[in-house]
Amino acid sequence: MVHAIKAGRLIDGCGGDPIEAAVMLVEGKTIHAVGSATHIKIPEGAEITDASEKTLMPGLIDTHVHIMSTSASLEQNLFTPKAVSYFQAAKNLKRTLRAGFTTVRDAGGADAGIRQALEMGLISGPRLVVSGCIGQTGGLMELRFPSGAQIINEDTWRVCDGVEGVRKTVRKVLRRGVDFVKIFATGGVVAPQGSPFTAEWSPDELAVIIEEAHRCGAGVMAHAEGNAGIKNALRAGVTSIEHGNVLDQEAIDLFLAKGIFLVPTLHITRILSEKGDTAGLSAVSKRKEERLAKEGQGCFRRACEAGVKVALGTDAFIADMHGSNAAELSLMMDMGGLSTMEAIIAGTRNAAECCLLGDEVGTLEAGKLADFLLVDGDPLTDITVLQAPERITVYKEGLLVQ
Ligand SMILES: [Zn+2]
Incomplete structure (x- = not known):
């Protein structure tokens, strides 16, 4: 089953400008595709998480x-x-x-x-x-x-x-x-x-x-x-x-x-x-x-x-x-x-x-493990939102952390 995350903003960790209105597709533990919503098609039957008010970024x-x-x-x-x-x-x-x-x-x-x-x-x-x-x-x-x-x-x-x-x-x-x-x-x-x-x-x-x-x-x-x-x-x-x-x-x-x-x-x-x-x-x-x-x-x-x-x-x-x-x-x-x-x-x-884990984690790119955060706010305008765990939803290897 594909898990599609619709995000208001994407910071992929690669250093480029953030992408507004983004989609990330996760299959099992792994990121299948990630980028602008205009380029990424959500497959039929996918489980959708609507985080269009939030920022998606790497763990x-x-x-x-x-x-x-x-x-x-x-x-x-x-x-x-x-x-x-x-x-x-x-x-x-x-x-x-x-x-x-x-x-x-x-x-x-x-x-x-x-x-x-x-x-x-x-x-x-x-x-x-x-x-x-x-x-x-x-x-x-x-x-x-x-x-x-x-x-x-x-x-x-x-x-x-x-x-x-x-x-x-x-x-x-x-x-x-x-x-x-x-x-x-x-x-x-x-x-x-x-x-x-x-x-x-x-x-x-x-x-x-x-x-x-x-x-x-x-x-x-x-x-x-x-x-x-x-x-x-x-x-x-x-x-x-x-x-x-x-x-x-x-x-x-x-x-x-x-x-x-x-x-x-x-x-x-x-x-x-x-x-x-x-x-x-x-x-x-x-x-x-x-x-x-x-x-x-x-x-x-x-x-x-x-x-x-x-x-x-x-x-x-x-x-x-x-x-x-x-x-x-x-x-x-x-x-x-x-x-x-x-x-x-x-x-x-x-x-x-x-940590010698650059091939596995650290950025949101296809093929990497799906360790990511959905942040209630924009860390680029206020980095301190990342200091408030109640504003962060955490996923590790594709699974929601309770
Ligand atoms: Zn020490």
């Missing part, structure tokens, strides 16, 4: 979430049993899908089992791309405290060093069926030790991570905040740079030359700078955050103006962020100077390509 994609996490507080995370975090993840996934996000990439925490539970229909949520984390001795993922105590959780991350040590560990991560290897090319804010301005991994170690990931068809996403580590990861050829706070011209040129995605995670940066204490950050972390904000001022805007490819990513790991992912769209416009259409592309086509 949104968040390339950086932590679906298992609901708090920045280390203590709270340490005292949460694994089973509880799975149930929390189910709740977070449901809220995220209802908010119009039909695909998300998890940047650490979720495993391939959650992806399988979603595919089996045991839980409701977006299509899930999962990653496995590795870090180096003395790096962000070592989680070693001034007391000498260290947190080790090999379910979620592993520490390794040297070309052969790294090779073996990447293979161990990949055998768990992840889609991406998540690495830390600089220190970070939340960890007790290290600095976002310190580069991690040698060029040889980075090269072997990428070699092993690519051999298995996996991507590499690099947490990188300071300039030196960002450039190392760009030179090595990662798929995306996460955060990318401090960028000089050389870094911007490398982004452009290599076609690598920048995932700016502005939403978490905004939350941490506005309410760092309540988000559970320590005083040490807060100081690191402040320095990063100061040195990174204007960098995202310069990257956007130069034409660096941007993909939407929020770094949602605090409870309220799951389901308010679309706040990132307005932030990318405010802080990067992106147009409304450019922000939407960052959250659809670019984000799909960044």
Whole structure:
């Protein structure tokens, strides 16, 4: 049975002008045809959804979430049993899908089992791309405290060093069926030790991570905040740079030359700078955050103006962020100077390509999966309509999300 959607306006995610009075034909999970109502004939007997007052657009994609996490507080995370975090993840996934996000990439925490539970229909949520984390001795993922105590959780991350040590560990991560290897090319804010301005991994170690990931068809996403580590990861050829706070011209040129995605995670940066204490950050972390904000001022805007490819990513790991992912769209416009259409592309086509799913989702084109939204309003004149789940009807693989 063909499902025909008549829409007042179509934003197909390919970047062209919107089409007024459009039709999309869906057969099963897949888009059969889409375009102007004058060109597309609705077959007899088709089930018709009249959305002639609404905007039809691709489902949104968040390339950086932590679906298992609901708090920045280390203590709270340490005292949460694994089973509880799975149930929390189910709740977070449901809220995220209802908010119009039909695909998300998890940047650490979720495993391939959650992806399988979603595919089996045991839980409701977006299509899930999962990653496995590795870090180096003395790096962000070592989680070693001034007391000498260290947190080790090999379910979620592993520490390794040297070309052969790294090779073996990447293979161990990949055998768990992840889609991406998540690495830390600089220190970070939340960890007790290290600095976002310190580069991690040698060029040889980075090269072997990428070699092993690519051999298995996996991507590499690099947490990188300071300039030196960002450039190392760009030179090595990662798929995306996460955060990318401090960028000089050389870094911007490398982004452009290599076609690598920048995932700016502005939403978490905004939350941490506005309410760092309540988000559970320590005083040490807060100081690191402040320095990063100061040195990174204007960098995202310069990257956007130069034409660096941007993909939407929020770094949602605090409870309220799951389901308010679309706040990132307005932030990318405010802080990067992106147009409304450019922000939407960052959250659809670019984000799909960044997840290595560009052939399947991200745009409304014949042959792609029917992940789409019917929006009560025009996101091109007011992007904030996408922040109101009650104004969005969500379809994933052709099926209405209840
Ligand atoms: Zn993250």
